[in-house]
Amino acid sequence: xxxxxxxxxxxxxxxxxxxxxxxxxxxxxxxxxxxxxxxxxxxxxxxxxxxxxxxxxxxxxxxxxxxxxxxxxxxxxxxxxxxxxxxxxxxxxxxxxxxxxxxxxxxxxxxxxxxxxxxxxxxxxxxxxxxxxxxxxxxxxxxxxxxxxxxxxxxxxxxxxxxxxxxxxxxxxxxxxxxxxxxxxxxxxxxxxxxxxxxxxxxxxxxxxxxxxxxxxxxxxxxxxxxxxxxxxxxxxxxxxxxxxxxxxxxxxxxxxxxxxxxxxxxxxxxxxxxxxxxxxxxxxxxxxxxxxxxxxxxxxxxxxxxxxxxxxxxxxxxxxxxxxxxxxxxxxxxxxxxxxxxxxxxxxxxxxxxxxxxxxxxxxxxxxxxxxxxxxxxxxxxxxxxxxxxxxxxxxxxxxxxxxxx
Numbered sequence: 001x002x003x004x005x006x007x008x009x010x011x012x013x014x015x016x017x018x019x020x021x022x023x024x025x026x027x028x029x030x031x032x033x034x035x036x037x038x039x040x041x042x043x044x045x046x047x048x049x050x051x052x053x054x055x056x057x058x059x060x061x062x063x064x065x066x067x068x069x070x071x072x073x074x075x076x077x078x079x080x081x082x083x084x085x086x087x088x089x090x091x092x093x094x095x096x097x098x099x100x101x102x103x104x105x106x107x108x109x110x111x112x113x114x115x116x117x118x119x120x121x122x123x124x125x126x127x128x129x130x131x132x133x134x135x136x137x138x139x140x141x142x143x144x145x146x147x148x149x150x151x152x153x154x155x156x157x158x159x160x161x162x163x164x165x166x167x168x169x170x171x172x173x174x175x176x177x178x179x180x181x182x183x184x185x186x187x188x189x190x191x192x193x194x195x196x197x198x199x200x201x202x203x204x205x206x207x208x209x210x211x212x213x214x215x216x217x218x219x220x221x222x223x224x225x226x227x228x229x230x231x232x233x234x235x236x237x238x239x240x241x242x243x244x245x246x247x248x249x250x251x252x253x254x255x256x257x258x259x260x261x262x263x264x265x266x267x268x269x270x271x272x273x274x275x276x277x278x279x280x281x282x283x284x285x286x287x288x289x290x291x292x293x294x295x296x297x298x299x300x301x302x303x304x305x306x307x308x309x310x311x312x313x314x315x316x317x318x319x320x321x322x323x324x325x326x327x328x329x330x331x332x333x334x335x336x337x338x339x340x341x342x343x344x345x346x347x348x349x350x351x352x353x354x355x356x357x358x359x360x361x362x363x364x365x366x367x368x369x370x371x372x373x374x375x376x377x378x379x380x381x382x383x384x385x386x387x388x389x390x391x392x393x394x395x396x397x398x399x400x401x402x403x404x405x406x407x
Contacts, residue, residue, distance in 0.1 A: 007154040007163070013365050020342040020363045020372075027350035029361060039063045039381055042358070050358035051386060053376050058224045058333045059308045060381035061255025066299055067292045074291025087284040088273040098290045101297050102260055106230060108240040109263040111272060112293075114283045116219050116249040116259030117149035122279030123245065123261060123272055124150060127185055127215060128157035131271055132242065137161035138183035138213055144168045145196075146188050147217055148365075171202040178210035190218035190233040190246075194367055194375070195327040195334045197221075200236050207243065214244045223253035224312060225331055229300045240264045250289075255296050257289035312380040315387060319378055322391040336362070336373040337398065345372040348397050357390055 005012075024030035034042040034050075039060065043049045061067055074094060075081070083092055095112065102110040113119040130137035140157045142150065145168045154163050166173045166186075178184050186206075191197050198216065206212040216233045223229035233246050240246070246262040248254075261279070263269050273280055285293070299305050313331060320328050325335045339345040342363035349361035352374075363372040374394075378387070 007158065008152065016369070017364050020346065023343065023346050024349070024361055027346055027353075029346065029349045029353050029358075032358075036063075040379060048353065048356070050353065050356055051382075051390070052379075053352075053357050053390060054360035055377055055379060056220070056249075056252040057255060058220075058253045058312055058377065058379055059255065059305075060379050061223075061253065061296060061299070061308075063381075064255060064296075064299065066295045067255050070295025071288040071292040074294070075286075075288045078287040081286040081288070082284055084282060086280055086282050088280055091284050092287060092290065094287065094290050094294075095284060098285075098294055101294060105228060105297050105300060106234055106262055108234070109266065109269050111261050111263065111269055111279075112250070112285050113259040113261065113279045114285065115251070116217065116247050118278045118283070119247045119259045119261050119276075120150045120217065121153055121156075122276030123247070124153045124187065124215065125156045125160060125277075126271060126275060127213070127245070128160035128163075130161070130183075131275075132245070132268060133183050133185070133213060136183050138185040139164060139177060139181045141166050141174060141177055141184055141186050143186070143188035143198075145192055145194070147193055147219075150187050150215075150217060169196070169199050171199055171206070174202075174212070175206060175210075178206055178212055183213070184210070185213035185215055187215045188217070189220070190216045190231060191220040191332045191334075193220060193334065194362065194373075195325075195330070195332070195336050197232060197330070197332065200233065204236060211243060215247075216244075217247050219247075219249035219252055219259075220332060220334065222248040222250075223255070223296075223300070224333060225309065229253070229305065229309075234262060242268065250293055250296075254293070256293035258285045258293070308380040312378065315378045315380065315382050315384065318384055318387050319376075319391065322388065323394065333378040335376045335378070337376065337394065338371065338373045339401075340370060340372060342372040344401060345374055348374055348394075348401055351397055352393065355393055357393070 032044045034044050036042050040052050083090055099110055099112055128140050137160055139162045141164045144165055157163050188198050218231040218233045221232040226235050240262055242264040248260055250256045250258045327335050345361035349359050352359050360375040362375045
């Protein structure tokens with residue numbers, strides 16, 4: 001009997017995408033195993049050395065000596081990796097201290113998770129059930145380009161309530177949903193992994209006017225921007241009330257490991273701790289991740305951290321002055337060089353790798369069919385001369401393969 005696929009269709013997805021993944025692996029731009037040589041440089045199993053131009057450690061904190069020392073010291077002082085049971089029953093005292101310090105840094109209740117994906121997998125079905133909205137399940141509106149870590153939870157949410165997919169950043173569509181339905185929750189990114197940001201002005205208007213519940217993933221903005229690394233979303237909220245949840249990765253600009261949920265009150269925290277499934281279970285952060293994270297918090301409050309944020313912005317602006325993309329002028333570090341077909345993107349990524357620059361060819365299902373691109377990310381610790389050299393090589397490759405710079 002044929003099944004009806006409402007939210008996912010993996011067999012179709014694989015049939016459309018697998019050839020391009022095979023091409024990427026054959027070209028040695030996927031499936032790499034690398035050793036780190038020094039800051040932002042690595043060598044793969046084929047002996048090729050790369051500058052890393054598709055990292056999400058936008059401030060370069062993954063190499064910072066304070067974070068490495070924090071991880072090592074806490075591991076030795078704790079004498080164990082973790083307490084091996086559900087953390088709502090028993091957890092390391094240092095994890096409680098870490099979550100308290102995260103809450104102080106971001107000015108709201110915070111809980112940690114093994115990853116941002118685990119946070120969404122645990123929290124979104126709870127939101128759909130209505131336990132955060134006076135026990136009245138909201139219609140769940142997912143932005144079409146919301147990260148897959150959220151979009152793939154649609155089926156679980158649909159067991160609890162109605163699920164709708166909205167055109168990307170279509171605030172008129174969203175307002176009509178708010179006018180039509182008693183309760184609406186909007187699920188989206190603060191900053192999108194393929195470039196672009198949420199329309200926060202409009203979302204806050206809809207929140208104030210209709211009581212729209214906001215569930216926003218700010219992984220790509222946390223630490224990279226905002227005073228003390230608060231990101232894009234948190235600074236726009238004077239206080240996190242009970243109609244907004246922010247999730248984010250602690251493994252990108254923050255420089256450590258895991259994810260976090262920013263909450264409005266203790267009741268939400270207890271519900272997630274008790275019923276949030278994969279955001280809890282027997283999988284808390286280990287002591288090395290806790291130590292690195294606590295060191296990162298200290299660094300966030302220093303002039304050095306603010307200087308890294310400024311250096312990142314300078315490198316973004318330098319890149320924008322050399323190559324124009326649809327993300328031109330954005331303060332996010334992600335840039336896409338559009339190539340059209342996946343074969344074209346893979347070809348350029350292979351040539352860049354052979355020239356010593358590791359980038360990411362993105363194609364369906366990461367982006368729509370026919371919209372394949374080279375995904376490039378900037379870091380604070382990149383030397384400007386390196387960025388200039390990379391852009392020269394990329395410009396020449398684009399002239400050869402695409403005919404002109406395509407945005």
